[in-house]
Amino acid sequence: MGRWKPGAGDRLREAALSLYLERGFEQTMVADIAERAGVTARTFFRYFADKREVLFGDSSALEEEALAALEGVPATTSALDAVAAVLDTVARMVGGDRELARKRQTVIMANADLRERELIKLTSLSAALADRLRQRGIDDIEASLAAETSIAVFRVAFSRWVTATDDQDLQDIIRQTLDRLRTLAAGR
Amino acid sequence: MGRWKPGAGDRLREAALSLYLERGFEQTMVADIAERAGVTARTFFRYFADKREVLFGDSSALEEEALAALEGVPATTSALDAVAAVLDTVARMVGGDRELARKRQTVIMANADLRERELIKLTSLSAALADRLRQRGIDDIEASLAAETSIAVFRVAFSRWVTATDDQDLQDIIRQTLDRLRTLAAGR
DNA sequence: CACGGTGATGTCATCAAGTGACATCGCGCG
DNA sequence: CGCGCGATGTCACTTGATGACATCACCGTG
16 A cells, blocks of 8 residues: 555545536536545546546446356357347346436436447447357347347336336346337337 | 638538548647648637537438438338338438548547547437437337437448448448348347 | 665646637628 | 628637656565
């Protein structure tokens, strides 16, 4: 341990989220976050690449787990079913704390830059997913399509979950949404 | 007409695209673009909200046309078929000049910030689309799902079109991709 | 125990994006 | 002719982000 209180990264994360909630993302300066966390602005950028990234730190862990979940699925499973399994895992990771999810979502939806960052995280997951599906021997288009579709389903389901008044399970909502997609696409 | 050569906006657009191609997006400074266009950096920001937006100026026109296309579809049409009609219109607008599309895509794919912006444009279209579908009396989930799905199809198809070596029509590729999705979702 | 290395942080300088306030001046209108 | 408008320039400033170098508690080693 050095001269300083440990856990600077966590302190910065907490400081940022609370400040973003209090005054909004744009109105919060990096210097403010750093001050509340008891460090300098320069240190903030040693932990997070930019002001937005502080809200998306766990998403790489999420991606890893999601891809790991894919490994566990039998090779004979169809693309869409494999993707369903992945979504199930993602739901388990994200669906734990709805209050936290709501807070995050409130901040993110209130700012265009944050919405952009959120999207690219999902898309990055989609790309990785498609890649693994292709490695499983699934045809190129089908792999991309299944991956992109999973993102579509997730977005719709997540939004529903976050805004729901009752306490439905995210996993359930995702399954329902995927079913809806199946019937929708089958239609006509 | 004022003291200055007219068409500053167009000149800025051209200057920006060529510079982004020559040295890359990050290596290009707004001052460079402005200089090549024969104006000041301040003027650049009077035409474009930021350095990225210069590549996405037409996307609002695209969105308008897409939504207009939706109006032309009979009210009895299913959500997915309505969305298919919209995609057809989008394809007609975007699919004209593949060389230009390739240039744009080259620049965009080479930079994370631009990829983010591209995504949010599509998502904005998706949101608007879902909104109109809901206004047509289509159920909430189904509307969102159809809209998000259309984006998925478009992304897959567009990527395929841009990288294709033969000169397939974007509209055809989109139709094929949508069919693939139908069978994919119906599967099992 | 002194000493040097290391890692996390601070300090300072600098660049580039973006914005607000105000000046400038050709053009067209009354 | 003179006046106002609109497009642009000029200037000052804030903020995000990054590189270079200094600092110093801690740790191990001789």
